[in-house]
Amino acid sequence: MKIITTENYADLSKAAAGVIAALLKKKPDAAFGLATGSTPVGTYQILIEMVRAKELSFARAKTYNLDEYCHLPQDHPQSYYTFMHRQLFDHIDILAENIHIPLGDTVDLEKSCADYNNLLAGADIDLQLLGIGGNGHIGFNEPHTPFTKTTFVVELTEKTRADNRRFFNSIDEVPKLAITMGISNITAARRILLLASGAAKAAAIRELVKGEVTEAFPASVLKNHPDVTVIIDREAAALL
Ligand code: F6R
Numbered sequence: 090m091k092i093i094t095t096e097n098y099a100d101l102s103k104a105a106a107g108v109i110a111a112l113l114k115k116k117p118d119a120a121f122g123l124a125t126g127s128t129p130v131g132t133y134q135i136l137i138e139m140v141r142a143k144e145l146s147f148a149r150a151k152t153y154n155l156d157e158y159c160h161l162p163q164d165h166p167q168s169y170y171t172f173m174h175r176q177l178f179d180h181i182d183i184l185a186e187n188i189h190i191p192l193g194d195t196v197d198l199e200k201s202c203a204d205y206n207n208l209l210a211g212a213d214i215d216l217q218l219l220g221i222g223g224n225g226h227i228g229f230n231e232p233h234t235p236f237t238k239t240t241f242v243v244e245l246t247e248k249t250r251a252d253n254r255r256f257f258n259s260i261d262e263v264p265k266l267a268i269t270m271g272i273s274n275i276t277a278a279r280r281i282l283l284l285a286s287g288a289a290k291a292a293a294i295r296e297l298v299k300g301e302v303t304e305a306f307p308a309s310v311l312k313n314h315p316d317v318t319v320i321i322d323r324e325a326a327a328l329l
Contacts (some may be wrong), residue, residue: 090317092298094326098286101322102131105218105284108318109136110145110300112280118149122217122275124228125154125169128284129218133177147183153212154277155219157193159242159266167256168193175216180322191240191268198242201268206240209274217278221285221293225306229269236310238271249273272310280316283308285325295320295328 096099105327109132112119115127123129139145153175163170170190189208219227226232229243243266245253251264254323257263275281293308297319300310311317 090298090312090319090327091184092329093318093320095320095322097322098131099287101284101320102135103130104140105132105282106135108282108320109216109218110139110163113147113150116215117146117149119215120151120153120212121171121212122153122155122219122270122278123226124220125156125176126220127287130176131319132218137177137180140238147181147187150183150238151187152178152183152189153209153214153270154190154231156267156269157191157192158264159198159268161194161264163194167169187194191270193266194269198255198266198268202240202242203302205268205270209270209277214278214283216280217275217279219275219308221283221297221308222328223292223293225293225296225308227265227275227283227308227311230272230275230307232302232305232307234272234307236276236304236307237270239274240267240268240270242266272307276310276314279326281311281314281318283311283317283319285319285321287322288324288327289329290321290325293300294319294325298329 099170160170191205195201224232253263254260295305297308302312
């Protein structure tokens with residue numbers, strides 16, 4: 090596991106965008122696993138600027154998102170579909186047919202998981218971008234999720250729903266279920282790039298770097314992966 094520590098969030102975003110841009114320049118039809126959440130927003134912003142400046146093109150790239158809420162319309166302001174379009178896809182030259190996000194707005198969630206899993210099986214993801222939860226979650230794989238899991242529907246904990254309450258009008262509106270790549274889908278990527286910023290992530294980063302591999306801390310599975318880069322800012326690195 091290679092660890093890069095940057096001074097602040099802006100430098101972390103620059104470093105992460107640099108890794109993605111270098112891969113895309115070398116392999117214009119690369120496949121990327123992408124994450125939502127606040128951490129990658131700065132990275133996406135820099136990639137958008139590079140595309141606008143014609144330094145970079147996603148015209149042949151493919152993307153696969155980690156997760157999506159269930160039973161929330163795709164066009165809901167808080168769906169991950171909307172998030173990704175607003176934060177990245179609407180501003181770059183990626184083709185709509187090359188964007189893949191799990192389908193959560195369906196009655197047949199089992200089929201949706203199977204479909205996404207089949208898609209991932211042939212995706213050959215070159216680089217998976219990840220954030221990390223304070224409890225070590227990656228995607229929506231919460232502590233004690235088996236490392237062998239493929240795409241599945243997860244019941245969100247009351248803690249996660251309460252954390253996400255701020256984005257919705259009321260707690261009742263916060264989805265109870267989400268569909269997520271499983272840990273074995275995530276670790277199938279050729280290369281992993283995990284980002285963490287701020288003091289709230291410091292304990293999780295210490296656990297990731299110094300702790301043992303255990304399903305109690307999902308991100309620890311990355312220690313078994315041959316090509317992982319972790320980019321953290323000084324605050325997230327504070328307990329190392
Ligand atoms: C996002 C995702 C989550 C986040 C994690 C960190 O698609 O699956 O695992 O990466 O919760 O979120 P932020 O970046 O908001 O701290």
